[in-house]
Amino acid sequence: xxxxxxxxxxxxxxxxxxxxxxxxxxxxxxxxxxxxxxxxxxxxxxxxxxxxxxxxxxxxxxxxxxxxxxxxxxxxxxxxxxxxxxxxxxxxxxxxxxxxxxxxxxxxxxxxxxxxxxxxxxxxxxxxxxxxxxxxxxxxxxxxxxxxxxxxxxxxxxxxxxxxxxxxxxxxxxxxxxxxxxxxxxxxxxxxxxxxxxxxxxxxxxxxxxxxxxxxxxxxxxxxxxxxxxxxxxxxxxxxxxxxxxxxxxxxxxxxxxxxxxxxxxxxxxxxxxxxxxxxxxxxxxxxxxxxxxxxxxxxxxxxxxxxxxxxxxxxxxxxxxxxxxxxxxxxxxxxxxxxxxxxxxxxxxxxxxxxxxxxxxxxxxxxxxxxxxxxxxxxxxxxxxxxxxxxxxxx
Ligand code: ADP
Ligand code: MG
Numbered sequence: 545x546x547x548x549x550x551x552x553x554x555x556x557x558x559x560x561x562x563x564x565x566x567x568x569x570x571x572x573x574x575x576x577x578x579x580x581x582x583x584x585x586x587x588x589x590x591x592x593x594x595x596x597x598x599x600x601x602x603x604x605x606x607x608x609x610x611x612x613x614x615x616x617x618x619x620x621x622x623x624x625x626x627x628x629x630x631x632x633x634x635x636x637x638x639x640x641x642x643x644x645x646x647x648x649x650x651x652x653x654x655x656x657x658x659x660x661x662x663x664x665x666x667x668x669x670x671x672x673x674x675x676x677x678x679x680x681x682x683x684x685x686x687x688x689x690x691x692x693x694x695x696x697x698x699x700x701x702x703x704x705x706x707x708x709x710x711x712x713x714x715x716x717x718x719x720x721x722x723x724x725x726x727x728x729x730x731x732x733x734x735x736x737x738x739x740x741x742x743x744x745x746x747x748x749x750x751x752x753x754x755x756x757x758x759x760x761x762x763x764x765x766x767x768x769x770x771x772x773x774x775x776x777x778x779x780x781x782x783x784x785x786x787x788x789x790x791x792x793x794x795x796x797x798x799x800x801x802x803x804x805x806x807x808x809x810x811x812x813x814x815x816x817x818x819x820x821x822x823x824x825x826x827x828x829x830x831x832x833x834x835x836x837x838x839x840x841x842x843x844x845x846x847x848x849x850x851x852x853x854x855x856x857x858x859x860x861x862x863x864x865x866x867x868x869x870x871x872x873x874x875x876x877x878x879x880x881x882x883x884x885x886x887x888x889x890x891x892x893x894x895x896x897x898x899x900x901x902x903x904x905x906x907x908x909x910x911x912x913x914x915x916x917x918x919x920x921x922x923x924x925x926x927x928x929x930x931x932x933x934x935x936x937x938x939x940x
């Protein structure tokens with residue numbers, strides 16, 4: 545186990561009030577939750593606490609409120625209703641977080657009850673981890689449970705604050721996410737194949753750097769491949785490129801070589817004359833990208849090469865699409881890789897908002913071992929950073 549903190553299993557919560565930070569930052573349309581993944585993800589811990597006889601007080605942020613008071617379109621009420629619908633539990637909601645109304649609602653919470661507080665970010669001080677906010681929230685519970693993996697990388701009042709005043713432990717989602725995303729660096733089943741794509745080298749440099757420390761093979765695709773091409777001396781036409789990062793890309797190639805990590809770069813590419821829905825693709829080898837063409841996807845030879853590498857893997861970590869998968873004519877590379885990961889007899893771990901969207905687009909989510917619910921938080925773990933929310937919890 546790569547998780548070194550206490551969890552809800554390690555403390556007695558019977559008859560206690562448990563203050564739990566969840567990630568109910570769900571997308572809403574006209575007051576209705578359009579994707580309930582995050583609410584579902586919190587249910588195992590909520591269910592466990594309820595069965596243990598705890599009274600549960602849930603809090604979360606939703607969206608980006610200004611922090612000057614209530615904004616009805618960013619209320620957590622729809623998320624509370626979704627939780628009730630998904631669990632069949634009686635879920636109460638109070639349209640207050642730090643005031644007397646919230647305090648009264650909390651004081652009425654009995655064992656087995658579930659209360660959802662209003663959006664913690666309706667108050668600016670929350671984001672700064674103001675001690676008054678932390679103290680106030682901590683006063684609501686005997687125990688604090690952090691299960692909001694998606695915000696565990698933020699040192700904010702509702703994430704790290706209560707841990708300074710009451711015993712603080714992890715929920716099951718947080719434990720599983722951290723354990724899964726750190727185990728691949730501790731003791732992965734080999735061969736470990738890491739796949740990194742997406743738009744930019746600059747946003748993934750920490751991820752690439754840390755993966756090279758652990759992976760056997762590193763597959764590179766997406767827009768970032770063209771900065772690597774520049775590092776290898778290829779012309780890239782009008783492809784996405786980051787001139788300032790060519791040197792760092794070259795360093796990564798060198799580091800991989802020194803460590804004996806195999807790096808796979810595209811050998812052919814689907815290129816287009818402009819970036820758009822109506823753009824048509826043509827396949828060219830990587831050393832023959834015309835001056836007036838941009839790379840939009842990996843080509844068929846590259847797909848075959850990558851699929852072969854993935855087939856033999858025992859562990860796969862994937863972050864970042866292989867091409868502009870939002871446009872169907874440039875989605876083939878991402879789809880081929882996604883199918884190969886799904887079909888491979890390996891532990892497959894997926895992180896990153898767009899990567900998850902791509903896997904959902906191809907309807908392959910249930911074929912993956914683990915799909916991270918946190919974008920930024922999962923990237924920080926894969927960069928080898930500690931998450932402040934996790935750090936604040938009691939050591940196991
Ligand atoms: P994630 O959210 O999974 O971490 P990123 O945000 O890094 O992934 O990158 C996803 C974006 O990269 C997608 O919007 C995709 O269209 C874009 N992308 C992939 N390949 C290319 C390319 N060749 N040129 C431009 N953009 C690309
Ligand atoms: Mg993204």
